[in-house]
Amino acid sequence: MAKMIINGHEIEAKAGATVLEEARKLNIDIPTLCYHKDLSSFGACRLCTVEVKIKGKWQLAASCQTEAAAGMEVRTDTDNVRESRKLAASLLYFRYPQTAVVRDMAAKLGVDVQAAADSRDCILCGLCTRTCHEIVGVDALKFKDRGLARDVEEPKIEFTPSTCIGCGSCAFVCPTGFVRMEAGDGKRIIWDKVFKMASCSACGRYFAPVEQLEFISRTTGVPVSQLMTCVSCR
Amino acid sequence: MNTVAFSSWNGKIVDNRTSGNGAGKTKKPAEGSCPVSLDGRSYDALMGWNGLVVVDPKTDVVALTLAYIEEARKLSCGECSVCMIGIDRVRDILQGLSAGKGSSQDITEIEDIVKGVMANSKCNFGRASALTPVLDSVKYFQDSFLEAGKTATAKKGAEKNFQSAVTAPCMKACPATLDIPGYIELIRNNKFKESLELVRERCILPGVIGRACTHPCESACVRKDMDGSLAIRLLKRAAADQDLQGGSALSVPKEEKKEKIAVIGAGPAGLAAAYHLRLLGYGVTIFEALPKGGGMAAVGIPDYRLPKDILNHEIDLIKRMGVDIRYSSKVDALNAADFQKQGYAAVFTAIGAHVGTKIGCKGEEIASDDVVQGADFLWGLSLGKKTKPVDRVVIIGGGNVALDCARNCLRLGFKSVEIVYRRSRVEMPGSKEEIEEALHEGVKLTYLTAPVGIVRKAGKVAAIECIKMKLGEPDESGRKRPIPVKGSEFSLKTDMVIAATGQKPDLGLLTGKDKGTLTTAWGTIKVDPVSYSTATARIFAGGDCVSGPATLIEALNMGNKAAKSIDSYLQGKTFVDELSFEGIDVDRQRDMGFVPPAKSEEVKFLDVAERLKGFAEVEGGFNADAAMKEAQRCLRCYRLMVWQ
Ligand SMILES: Cc1cc2nc3c(=O)[nH]c(=O)nc-3n(C[C@H](O)[C@H](O)[C@H](O)COP(=O)(O)OP(=O)(O)OC[C@H]3O[C@@H](n4cnc5c(N)ncnc54)[C@H](O)[C@@H]3O)c2cc1C
Numbered sequence: 001m002a003k004m005i006i007n008g009h010e011i012e013a014k015a016g017a018t019v020l021e022e023a024r025k026l027n028i029d030i031p032t033l034c035y036h037k038d039l040s041s042f043g044a045c046r047l048c049t050v051e052v053k054i055k056g057k058w059q060l061a062a063s064c065q066t067e068a069a070a071g072m073e074v075r076t077d078t079d080n081v082r083e084s085r086k087l088a089a090s091l092l093y094f095r096y097p098q099t100a101v102v103r104d105m106a107a108k109l110g111v112d113v114q115a116a117a118d119s120r121d122c123i124l125c126g127l128c129t130r131t132c133h134e135i136v137g138v139d140a141l142k143f144k145d146r147g148l149a150r151d152v153e154e155p156k157i158e159f160t161p162s163t164c165i166g167c168g169s170c171a172f173v174c175p176t177g178f179v180r181m182e183a184g185d186g187k188r189i190i191w192d193k194v195f196k197m198a199s200c201s202a203c204g205r206y207f208a209p210v211e212q213l214e215f216i217s218r219t220t221g222v223p224v225s226q227l228m229t230c231v232s233c234r
Numbered sequence: 235m236n237t238v239a240f241s242s243w244n245g246k247i248v249d250n251r252t253s254g255n256g257a258g259k260t261k262k263p264a265e266g267s268c269p270v271s272l273d274g275r276s277y278d279a280l281m282g283w284n285g286l287v288v289v290d291p292k293t294d295v296v297a298l299t300l301a302y303i304e305e306a307r308k309l310s311c312g313e314c315s316v317c318m319i320g321i322d323r324v325r326d327i328l329q330g331l332s333a334g335k336g337s338s339q340d341i342t343e344i345e346d347i348v349k350g351v352m353a354n355s356k357c358n359f360g361r362a363s364a365l366t367p368v369l370d371s372v373k374y375f376q377d378s379f380l381e382a383g384k385t386a387t388a389k390k391g392a393e394k395n396f397q398s399a400v401t402a403p404c405m406k407a408c409p410a411t412l413d414i415p416g417y418i419e420l421i422r423n424n425k426f427k428e429s430l431e432l433v434r435e436r437c438i439l440p441g442v443i444g445r446a447c448t449h450p451c452e453s454a455c456v457r458k459d460m461d462g463s464l465a466i467r468l469l470k471r472a473a474a475d476q477d478l479q480g481g482s483a484l485s486v487p488k489e490e491k492k493e494k495i496a497v498i499g500a501g502p503a504g505l506a507a508a509y510h511l512r513l514l515g516y517g518v519t520i521f522e523a524l525p526k527g528g529g530m531a532a533v534g535i536p537d538y539r540l541p542k543d544i545l546n547h548e549i550d551l552i553k554r555m556g557v558d559i560r561y562s563s564k565v566d567a568l569n570a571a572d573f574q575k576q577g578y579a580a581v582f583t584a585i586g587a588h589v590g591t592k593i594g595c596k597g598e599e600i601a602s603d604d605v606v607q608g609a610d611f612l613w614g615l616s617l618g619k620k621t622k623p624v625d626r627v628v629i630i631g632g633g634n635v636a637l638d639c640a641r642n643c644l645r646l647g648f649k650s651v652e653i654v655y656r657r658s659r660v661e662m663p664g665s666k667e668e669i670e671e672a673l674h675e676g677v678k679l680t681y682l683t684a685p686v687g688i689v690r691k692a693g694k695v696a697a698i699e700c701i702k703m704k705l706g707e708p709d710e711s712g713r714k715r716p717i718p719v720k721g722s723e724f725s726l727k728t729d730m731v732i733a734a735t736g737q738k739p740d741l742g743l744l745t746g747k748d749k750g751t752l753t754t755a756w757g758t759i760k761v762d763p764v765s766y767s768t769a770t771a772r773i774f775a776g777g778d779c780v781s782g783p784a785t786l787i788e789a790l791n792m793g794n795k796a797a798k799s800i801d802s803y804l805q806g807k808t809f810v811d812e813l814s815f816e817g818i819d820v821d822r823q824r825d826m827g828f829v830p831p832a833k834s835e836e837v838k839f840l841d842v843a844e845r846l847k848g849f850a851e852v853e854g855g856f857n858a859d860a861a862m863k864e865a866q867r868c869l870r871c872y873r874l875m876v877w878q
């Protein structure tokens with residue numbers, strides 16, 4: 001437990017909790033696009049910015065990446081914080097003017113948003129890559145890095161079909177709908193890979209990609225034959 | 235450089251212009267307050283993370299700014315919302331301005347974006363380098379920007395020749411200038427193989443360096459004084475270790491060249507040069523005196539710090555790409571004409587520094603088994619020579635060789651192991667970690683003591699006479715000079731003495747006039763510091779035989795550089811080295827902002843009892859997850875500079 005102050009409220013922060021989590025406990029609204037409570041923090045959207053007092057000076061900090069600490073003082077509602085969030089939102093809007101979550105966020109944070117057709121762009125929030133690595137335990141999604149002497153024009157997410165098991169977690173977590181997931185005809189398409197679905201041995205319903213069952217079998221040691229029943233029939 | 239027209243380096247404004255915003259406000263000479271020259275070359279104007287410097291007042295600052303932004307865009311990883319999009323937005327506005335479609339409102343918008351990027355970027359590139367100097371150019375050269383459309387300078391600027399270079403505090407400190415933020419970022423993104431490939435571009439022994447490097451980079455890391463430096467060395471090791479299971483091959487030459495090149499010595503310098511020359515398409519033969527490769531990494535650095543399968547695997551990869559290594563093939567005479575007759579267009583000499591220097595005390599001149607040179611002792615050990623443990627050994631010296639001898643002796647079963655060093659602990663050239671581990675394992679360290687004479691009884695060493703020292707004024711090495719304390723002589727009982735006070739190259743292979751023209755006063759090989767060429771045509775040299783005993787990575791780097799220089803020489807081009815950033819304050823930046831603290835990942839060390847049972851590796855490494863976590867801490871402190 002660490003005693004700290006957020007917007008003048010003295011609170012007892014949980015060990016290991018972030019400033020973002022503690023602020024949300026107080027029902028303080030902090031905008032985020034790249035945060036998920038079950039994933040490690042990534043610090044990409046820069047919308048969760050707050051001010052933290054460091055050596056007597058107020059400094060901007062990404063609240064999702066800052067661990068709550070004893071004696072810490074935090075402000076979430078200053079002009080500096082608002083402007084900083086608005087700038088981040090306006091830059092995101094400049095890049096993705098047609099993506100709904102970005103448009104909504106920008107409008108909420110005071111950016112002048114124009115009407116436009118809908119499009120589902122990848123905003124590089126990294127939720128899918130972290131989900132695939134941290135939750136699913138498969139590394140099918142990675143950032144394509146840009147940097148010194150690496151000739152990459154635009155950053156993007158790289159998909160490795162050979163390792164993807166078709167679980168669909170990335171499509172579920174993606175805030176923009178960029179990750180393609182379609183189903184039908186005993187098949188599921190994720191990104192651009194087609195998976196054969198397994199049908200439940202009891203009810204016959206298609207319930208999971210065969211490759212996912214094989215993956216579960218590999219990691220748990222349970223034979224695939226025993227995994228062929230869907231959750232409702234188990 | 236006497237004056238500059240304008241400088242905002244480090245945020246200090248010097249303005250000697252006769253017109254323009256703020257003109258003539260400060261008439262100060264800029265001496266010492268900004269980069270004076272770039273490796274001795276003058277420049278008209280430069281823009282870097284720390285500001286804008288204009289020497290020639292006729293410089294087109296608009297064009298320079300646009301060129302800077304183009305380069306900055308390449309370095310931005312694009313992962314956070316502000317930096318890369320901010321760069322793009324500023325570029326758009328500036329392009330609009332230079333097309334004559336702008337107003338002073340645009341300047342205000344640029345300022346807002348730049349400040350926002352500096353304050354809120356995820357990494358230190360965004361905070362320190364990405365757009366920072368743009369703030370100065372739009373502020374102090376506003377008129378040029380607003381009039382850019384009329385004069386169409388920017389368009390002309392696109393044709394101008396701009397040069398650029400990138401560094402980071404850690405990169406500048408690394409003798410081989412590895413792209414440290416780059417390879418760490420690849421690890422962070424779970425791309426161990428790509429990370430290793432990037433490391434190999436400048437360090438062909440990643441598993442070796444990832445274990446035994448003296449890591450000056452870590453002392454320069456921006457996080458050092460916050461919550462601890464990045465584990466730069468161990469991350470390199472992680473990339474190499476991950477590959478051990480997969481086992482990737484090295485890239486193959488794109489084209490074959492007709493020339494063959496001889497390399498003398500298969501140490502780090504020789505191996506690095508051979509790899510790069512082979513990659514450039516040359517046929518390469520290494521002549522190595524010993525029955526194995528790796529130089530001091532093989533016969534100096536002990537197994538418990540560097541398991542030899544790691545080294546051998548890396549040498550194997552170099553062999554597999556077509557480098558011919560001839561073991562047990564000592565070159566007795568370095569004769570350029572002979573080599574040419576055998577079909578070698580050039581020779582790279584990398585014979586290291588293997589001859590122990592005398593400690594300068596009575597009795598050491600008598601040859602015996604119980605008074606040995608440190609390097610010879612380790613050499614013998616690694617080549618399978620049996621050493622019978624004795625009760626007491628005294629090791630003279632304070633460097634890594636002394637520490638390695640001592641820790642080896644403990645593992646061999648010597649009962650009392652004592653290092654005698656003439657200065658105090660702070661002056662010890664051995665690495666801090668090594669000293670601590672040695673003490674931890676039970677090595678006794680005696681400081682401020684120098685040997686005077688070896689005492690023998692019945693032909694066997696019985697004791698070593700020593701004298702106490704005190705520290706005086708610093709000598710030319712910058713360390714305090716040890717001065718003997720009169721009358722403080724005393725005797726240390728011992729059964730064996732190991733002299734580990736330094737090594738020199740064995741230059742016996744220099745013949746004829748080369749003996750004089752190729753040798754320095756310190757007994758090393760004389761080369762041109764940039765091209766590594768010697769006074770004799772076609773003969774190049776690098777590594778410890780040029781620098782004197784140094785480090786693995788310095789030797790590797792000389793091999794890298796020499797390979798490029800040999801290539802230039804054979805292709806009839808002049809070798810130009812990359813910008814060194816020497817004399818430029820790379821560790822300074824305007825404002826860091828707040829960095830959320832993050833503890834560094836720790837690795838396990840073997841228990842002392844386990845260690846002393848044999849030669850097992852002492853330091854553990856990171857597994858993939860720990861490496862990715864540690865990599866998250868890197869602030870990506872790329873610093874960009876563009877000049878004309
Ligand atoms: C005990 C010890 C511990 C060290 N620990 C570290 C450390 O932890 N970290 C670090 O960075 N550095 C360390 N060093 C220093 C480092 O090993 C050297 O700086 C580095 O190996 C120099 O590389 P090189 O290629 O110039 O020469 P070397 O590694 O010495 O290789 C030269 C090679 O040339 C061969 N050769 C010599 N003469 C001939 C000839 N006439 N014909 C054919 N072949 C010849 C030799 O047999 C040898 O294989 C240590 C050195 C020693 C001695």
Ligand code: SF4
Binds near residue numbers: 140166
């Ligand atoms: S569907 Fe494939 S890419 Fe997406 S989270 Fe699952 S395994 Fe990863």
Ligand code: SF4
Binds near residue numbers: 122128173177179
């Ligand atoms: S695909 Fe979706 S979840 Fe993945 S980075 Fe892009 S926007 Fe985020």
Ligand code: SF4
Binds near residue numbers: 402414456457867871
């Ligand atoms: S934080 Fe990363 S980029 Fe910055 S100095 Fe340290 S290792 Fe280098």
Ligand code: FES
Binds near residue numbers: 035046
């Ligand atoms: S939620 Fe903190 S940066 Fe996106």
